[in-house]
Amino acid sequence: MIKRIVIALVLIMLAVMFLDLAANYRENTSLSPLGRYYAEQGPAELGAANLVTAVVVTYRGLDTLGEVTVLFISAAGVGLMLRRERKKGGDNGENGDARMRVHKPASEIVETATELLLPMVILFGIYVFLNGHLSPGGGFQGGAIIASGTMFLLLALPESHISRMLISIMESLSGFSYVVVGVLGVILAGGFLDNRIMGLGTFGSLFSAGAIPIIYVFVGIKVGFELSAVLDRFREDTDLT
Amino acid sequence: MTSLPISAIVLCSGLGLILIGLWGMLTQRNLIRMIIGFSLLDTGIHMVMVSIGYVTGGTAPIIDAAVPAAEAASRVVDPLPSALVLTAIVIGLGVTAVMLAFAVRIYQEKKTLNIDECTESKW
Numbered sequence: 001m002i003k004r005i006v007i008a009l010v011l012i013m014l015a016v017m018f019l020d021l022a023a024n025y026r027e028n029t030s031l032s033p034l035g036r037y038y039a040e041q042g043p044a045e046l047g048a049a050n051l052v053t054a055v056v057v058t059y060r061g062l063d064t065l066g067e068v069t070v071l072f073i074s075a076a077g078v079g080l081m082l083r084r085e086r087k088k089g090g091d092n093g094e095n096g097d098a099r100m101r102v103h104k105p106a107s108e109i110v111e112t113a114t115e116l117l118l119p120m121v122i123l124f125g126i127y128v129f130l131n132g133h134l135s136p137g138g139g140f141q142g143g144a145i146i147a148s149g150t151m152f153l154l155l156a157l158p159e160s161h162i163s164r165m166l167i168s169i170m171e172s173l174s175g176f177s178y179v180v181v182g183v184l185g186v187i188l189a190g191g192f193l194d195n196r197i198m199g200l201g202t203f204g205s206l207f208s209a210g211a212i213p214i215i216y217v218f219v220g221i222k223v224g225f226e227l228s229a230v231l232d233r234f235r236e237d238t239d240l241t
Numbered sequence: 242m243t244s245l246p247i248s249a250i251v252l253c254s255g256l257g258l259i260l261i262g263l264w265g266m267l268t269q270r271n272l273i274r275m276i277i278g279f280s281l282l283d284t285g286i287h288m289v290m291v292s293i294g295y296v297t298g299g300t301a302p303i304i305d306a307a308v309p310a311a312e313a314a315s316r317v318v319d320p321l322p323s324a325l326v327l328t329a330i331v332i333g334l335g336v337t338a339v340m341l342a343f344a345v346r347i348y349q350e351k352k353t354l355n356i357d358e359c360t361e362s363k364w
Contacts, residue, residue, distance in 0.1 A: 011260060018260070038320050043310045052320045052324050055321060070335050081346050
């Protein structure tokens, strides 16, 4: 009972604070000084049409590197917690087969639709992370779309095997390349993760904005494989119970 | 009659979602429902952050034919909160994945998702 009163009290106090916040809210009529700097100098300095991408990948690039690291650690944590247990020696022999048969096969409609859609979903994911500097989108969004393709695959063909070796190799390679591009920025341009290590190109074309598309390709590959690995872990777990 | 600005609507819905999510996390006893509460809280915070970056009449901060670079500073919304929310979404996703993995493990060990059954580390 005391617990409920405390919870209600906490929520009411928070609501009062929020009410004050909402009542005194005035919509901005102009950009903040920092936002103004990004909007005025961003296109000329970095050559990226999408200002959010310029902020994410270059101005606050270190944040993004940390973000990729957080995602990697959480994927590793999920992998650690849901690792396949082999309590008894020959557990994955006959019993394993019996468990696999528990899976109800997906209907023909789902299977056919997946075979038709999967290449398009993956292609769309690649499009989204290649055009991250020109249009809404980027490495994380593209990676998530590719992982949704994996989700399709796992739903339609639950027995399909995803190579863990391939996932870890691609993930490590792309993460390493991301850091290498960042270090190249120190050597060839103004600092860590500076995108001006190569020509900025024509503003608004696919090969522009220096290293931003390259970084986003690596981020996209890394996120796509990482999220696929997480989904795969959750799938394998259902075989156990 | 002054109409409510669009960002105020987003702000208020975000604050409401934060309260609902916190209520769910504090009162629900089912692990999955607590995780849903966390997701609602997370989404509410993102909405509040995005609404703070809105500028009256602003459009997406992407320079193209519709928004020439010369007019950019007067016509786009603040790109910084959007970039921060992008980071926050990804980290929220990672945290949710780890929480769900914990829920799966707890279910495997105890065959229940009720938090009241987990009394080992209770004080």
